[in-house]
Amino acid sequence: MANMAQAIRLALHYGEEHLGVTDIFGEDVGAPLGGVFTCTQGLKTAWNTPLDERGLIGMALGIAYGGGKPVAEIQFCDYIFNCIDLLKLCGNAHWSSAGEYHVPLVVMTPVGAGIHGSMYHSHSFESMATHIQGWTVVMPSNAKDAYGLMLSAIADPNPVLFMAPKGLMRAKGEELIPGEPADERALHHAIDAPVGDRTGWAPHWPPVEDYRVPFGKARLARQGSAVTVVSYGRALTMCTHVADDLTKQGLSVEVIDLRTLYPFDEQAVFASVKKTGRLLVVNEDTEVTNFGEHVMRKVVDHCFYDLLAPPRLLAGLDVPGVGLAWGYEKHSIPQPDGIAAAIRELAAQQP
Amino acid sequence: MANMAQAIRLALHYGEEHLGVTDIFGEDVGAPLGGVFTCTQGLKTAWNTPLDERGLIGMALGIAYGGGKPVAEIQFCDYIFNCIDLLKLCGNAHWSSAGEYHVPLVVMTPVGAGIHGSMYHSHSFESMATHIQGWTVVMPSNAKDAYGLMLSAIADPNPVLFMAPKGLMRAKGEELIPGEPADERALHHAIDAPVGDRTGWAPHWPPVEDYRVPFGKARLARQGSAVTVVSYGRALTMCTHVADDLTKQGLSVEVIDLRTLYPFDEQAVFASVKKTGRLLVVNEDTEVTNFGEHVMRKVVDHCFYDLLAPPRLLAGLDVPGVGLAWGYEKHSIPQPDGIAAAIRELAAQQP
């Protein structure tokens, strides 16, 4: 099964061939590296940029104005914070020109912790990102969704932020992408650049097909009845593991994978909370003015009288960074044991 | 009574004289203008910078490293969004160096709508600001608090973000700042730069005194029993007006002026909510991943079983900007009628 990096690469390839992608670019995105996570290896429109994130987002906006379809990569979301004004400009071009212009562009960036990345390869970005208007914000938790969300992102005529969890880039999918060869090694030989000299290498693309994950539609990752867990990205994978464990122990946990963070699937979340009466939101971003608090607010607005316990957020600790030593990361980023404890506590609370 | 711009100016003067301020700088902060809102007229350490917000924040950090005490102004918070990475660096210098360095600096910036400022003079910044670690974040709603918060900001050995509501810059205080002349005109003649030629002009500073508003302490703006309203800045002034009206109509509204947004005064808010059972948070920032949602989350965490109605947020509409024509601003930024309606609805909800 393709891992997430391969799935993104396949989606970008599909985008180049069928959806009009004209430029895939960023720091080390072109040959020979093809991206620090290999997401852009072998793509025909991929190119390397100067080391300048502001120039990068400016270029994306300019290409979109000029009739192209750009996919710009910020190497790590940790380095996107000097561009917030430009992201805002992308997001307000349509509104400010009252419909005269729209800008079909995708910004993709790896997010989150889990790779021993220390202070500047562990950042999350969803809280700031969802506060920027005019964007659609997505984050897959598995390879197939990464493929389907990227295709939707490329096809969308508005700015889309595609965040891929750093810690899941090498995680293999559990389902084949339509058109993906069943043999994992065949895929590897066909599309992964060789170690060492890459001059002369060219990928052999499998005939991947159109497969879209629609925006604003969550995925029911686990069905359950006692507690609703809302998550996405790497944290979601922890949540499903924990849910499986707890279910074995007799605690039935429902897990919702948002996939689209903005606009998030309110109906799916509300329906689940109305059923379970208990909500836990889990993500890696720091906890003050955290996107999960937005989800909670909406739930409180719509499901207050269905709640059997106070809804809870489990998020990153409010510290200036994730430290290198594991002791720091373990105690500042949600881990399975903490998630399990929070679910148990929620389930145990009686109104 | 001093208006807020004068109060800030007096505080900066006090800071220069008594608290070691070495540099007050920003675009048009020095002579002749003394700041687009006049906050820095006549100050002895004020100087004009190149038009470069990134250079400005970098300069502030460098001055702090070099043993100075800088107060840097971003002309409008609308133009701070290209500096988020640098603000983060200021906020993590102490933590990342494990206590080796700390950076005593103040960034001040006008925020919010209310001045017919169109898309780029109407921004709010508290939601993103409170998501940045290592900073203390404050916003006064009146002149005396502006004075007292600025003194606390200057005296603090860590980065402090001082946000002043654009729409309140000319609003006069209701209480004298300690040392402020009782005669408003005398103050005007003493410290306001003349219209026209300013060469040769110098301010005559009144002997203002040390007065601090401590961080993390809210102000009980109105006492009441039926509904708790939590707000700050310009929205707060709307809330108190509305509360006064409603109180006259027999609905007793408690209004809390947070003053410090991070860390906010949890005890004051919780105590009030435990009393009233009803919470409305009001601010101007756009509503998705809004700082008010953080306040609500904390209230839900601590006061869930005291709530008699779902807590509510009244905030800016989730649109890419505040439009110039009044029809846009009126319907995207909370106004008194909307605040009154929300309070009434909350009060009317029965558990």
Add this chain to the structure above:
Amino acid sequence: MTATRWTPPTLDEATKLRIHDLMVKARTTEEMQIRMMRTGHGYFWIGAPGEEAFGVPLGLLVHKGHGPAYDYLHLHYRSSPTVLAMGSEPIDALRQMRGTLTDPYSKGRNFVNHFAIKPWNIVPVTPTIETQYAVAPGTALMQRRHGGVGISIVTGGDAGTAEGDFYSGMNWSTRPGQELPVLFCIAHNTWGISTPSATVQNFRELNKRGDGFGIKNVCIDGNDPIVAWHAIAEAMDYVRHERKPFILQANVSRLYGHSSSSGAHMHDEEDCLPRYEARLIQENLSTAAELKAVWDRWHDVLHDALQQVEKEPMPDQSHVLQHVYYRGQAGN
């Protein structure tokens, strides 16, 4: 839509008079905006009186049209002479000034002189200083690929060149073998709001910043439309055909101060209009009476325009949520 060849207009007598006419068109339009500000028909004014001698020739020399075969314009808030010279209607500028629903550039959302005209490749003017310099290489890349003579024109002030985006623009336009057809313009009025440029920037000739990137550059007297015409034509010729960037600095005046925030009073700086009129008379291209007639005509146009604008509808609640997302087909 390819237009591989394009012949710019020549500076004959008719064009010289046309330049005057358009300079007056621009000046009277903005003076009307200032009047609207004073009489409560608008909240804020910012514009370009004093930059007409540069802005008008620029507008006339633009290869106007839609798509990468034509020029893209990444303008700032002092570009009304350029946009009016390109053929926009003064009444539309008044509409944006007043914030009416009929404002074709932003439906009453943005400040005055923040244009967005897709059929002419004028991308939305942003209130954020200098960001346009980081965006222009993007359209220029599409033009480089498309072939032909279309270029990307970016304008801004002097103080704004202190932002890193000015350098991002230069850097991205000079990648070896990937040079881009960008014409960088700097309208140097010696001020950033109240800050004299000479106190914060070590060179008056900011075009020289291009030296370190190997970008050709020049500084001109921007108060003389004839000088400006030739300089712009030459610079454009280079950018169009060499497909490389160029920096053109025009030294201009700021006749009404920074904006309405500083009062929008007449300042004592050289005014390009009387200077040009004296020349037209001296060269026997026109008479004082003929020139006055131009002013009168535009004053009438603007008078009528204001009357019309005052009758037009304003945005209301139903318009706030329009155009947050485009819901049509992907692509431009």
Add this chain to the structure above:
Amino acid sequence: MTATRWTPPTLDEATKLRIHDLMVKARTTEEMQIRMMRTGHGYFWIGAPGEEAFGVPLGLLVHKGHGPAYDYLHLHYRSSPTVLAMGSEPIDALRQMRGTLTDPYSKGRNFVNHFAIKPWNIVPVTPTIETQYAVAPGTALMQRRHGGVGISIVTGGDAGTAEGDFYSGMNWSTRPGQELPVLFCIAHNTWGISTPSATVQNFRELNKRGDGFGIKNVCIDGNDPIVAWHAIAEAMDYVRHERKPFILQANVSRLYGHSSSSGAHMHDEEDCLPRYEARLIQENLSTAAELKAVWDRWHDVLHDALQQVEKEPMPDQSHVLQHVYYRGQAGN
């Protein structure tokens, strides 16, 4: 704490040998870090093998001390030769590599070679590329005011000069009458991770970017410590006494690739160390055996250091919330 005069060390024979010693100190320290990476004693390595011939002389010529009378250092992640030359202990670098609680620079929080040494004015090394260029003018302003000979030294790579912050640094250092004593250094290794600089920047001599700001600049062979010594000394002399900025580009090698992410394998680029050793032997300043003894001594030091570091405690939950805010007195 004023030190208005300062005499830098001279390049006598002892200094030449000292430079070699320190180059070996730096090389062996980083090779030990790479070994730690391979053997699971660390998660990530980034450092400067190949930059010793520039970094060591820089460190030796620093006017070391605390406060504005002395030099401030705004370094990047390839500055271990400089910091080790200034006198830091190899064991401390290994501590940061492993992320122990005893790491004096970050208590196991930051990546290796991200120093912060307040008594020596080394401000925290940030992982964000090029931001240090926007910060350096701040300490330089304090030094300008203080008087004396202290300067602010900032270092970075070649690719990073594409960030606007490089230009912010230059601009803020050249305000007329307010020039600042900043020594801008560029360590040009022809790469930004996997991207050849020649494909994204039109000049190899990025120091020339200073031309447009009127900043003196020079480009040197950074693989020769004697060349580097003289160039740094001369540049520092200018910055210290003229109180104006200067740009110094050193062309260097990247011997182990970008970082452990690209494997940290030996690359086939010129190695400054054997080159310098050949010269020392040729000039009869040393013998092969003596030079080998230097390596052996440092290998022993590092061997012992690793043994020690392995025994040291790691951060745990109780350390996470330490140092979020400083709770002592205001001011530095």
